[in-house]
Amino acid sequence: MAAPKAPILGKKGGKSHEHALDESIFAAEVKPHLVHEAVRAEANARRAGTVQTKSRGMVSGGRSKPWRQKGTGRARQGTIRAPQFEGGGHAFAKKPRDFGLKVNKKVVRAAFRAALASHAKAGTLALVDAAVFDDPSTKAAAAMLAHLARPVVVVCTGDETVLAKSVRNLDRVAVVEAAELEIGAVVWARSLVVSEAALPVLEGRAR
Numbered sequence: 001m002a003a004p005k006a007p008i009l010g011k012k013g014g015k016s017h018e019h020a021l022d023e024s025i026f027a028a029e030v031k032p033h034l035v036h037e038a039v040r041a042e043a044n045a046r047r048a049g050t051v052q053t054k055s056r057g058m059v060s061g062g063r064s065k066p067w068r069q070k071g072t073g074r075a076r077q078g079t080i081r082a083p084q085f086e087g088g089g090h091a092f093a094k095k096p097r098d099f100g101l102k103v104n105k106k107v108v109r110a111a112f113r114a115a116l117a118s119h120a121k122a123g124t125l126a127l128v129d130a131a132v133f134d135d136p137s138t139k140a141a142a143a144m145l146a147h148l149a150r151p152v153v154v155v156c157t158g159d160e161t162v163l164a165k166s167v168r169n170l171d172r173v174a175v176v177e178a179a180e181l182e183i184g185a186v187v188w189a190r191s192l193v194v195s196e197a198a199l200p201v202l203e204g205r206a207r
Contacts, residue, residue: 003027004120009144009193011132019127019196025206026120028113037103038111039184044099052096056081056089108183113206115186124149128163130156130195136165145173145193153189155181155198163195178202 004026005018062079069076083091119125126148133140145152150172156163157178164175176185178201186192194202
């Protein structure tokens with residue numbers, strides 16, 4: 001099996017040449033269940049889990065029965081704190097909780113490899129040399145990404161500010177630093193563009 005390759009995009013959108021990719025990462029077996037587990041853990045980690053409502057024991061009032069037990073023609077009631085009364089407590093009150101899921105580091109790395117490999121196998125992974133942008137240019141960035149399916153995720157390093165400024169205003173294009181790229185963003189993207197400087201960072205995270 002030939003080693004996977006990714007095209008290097010030129011400033012005008014053409015493919016200048018191809019770059020050989022690490023076979024252990026970009027030709028890895030795609031395991032959807034691991035990707036699903038990792039993406040679910042990332043989504044749960046973003047949940048605040050701070051929602052809270054009052055139970056019947058936390059609301060005020062209700063020291064005695066609202067009316068006597070018999071003879072009124074109405075249903076018997078013990079307290080106005082009950083959920084059926086306006087201002088009463090919730091029957092199953094929500095409490096703050098942690099939605100975090102524990103995922104082993106090996107599983108996260110395997111899921112990251114699988115997400116990258118799926119782009120490499122589908123031909124939706126491309127590289128870009130950030131040095132082609134001397135100054136920020138949204139017009140040049142639009143020409144470079146014109147033939148790619150949207151949404152596009154552009155991965156760069158923190159030092160490649162010119163590249164980031166060039167693509168950040170484009171419609172359905174997200175810019176992410178290599179160290180902060182989540183598996184969910186890789187799965188969400190229909191096209192993945194990685195700068196040559198950011199590629200070793202991704203490879204280090206996937207090993």
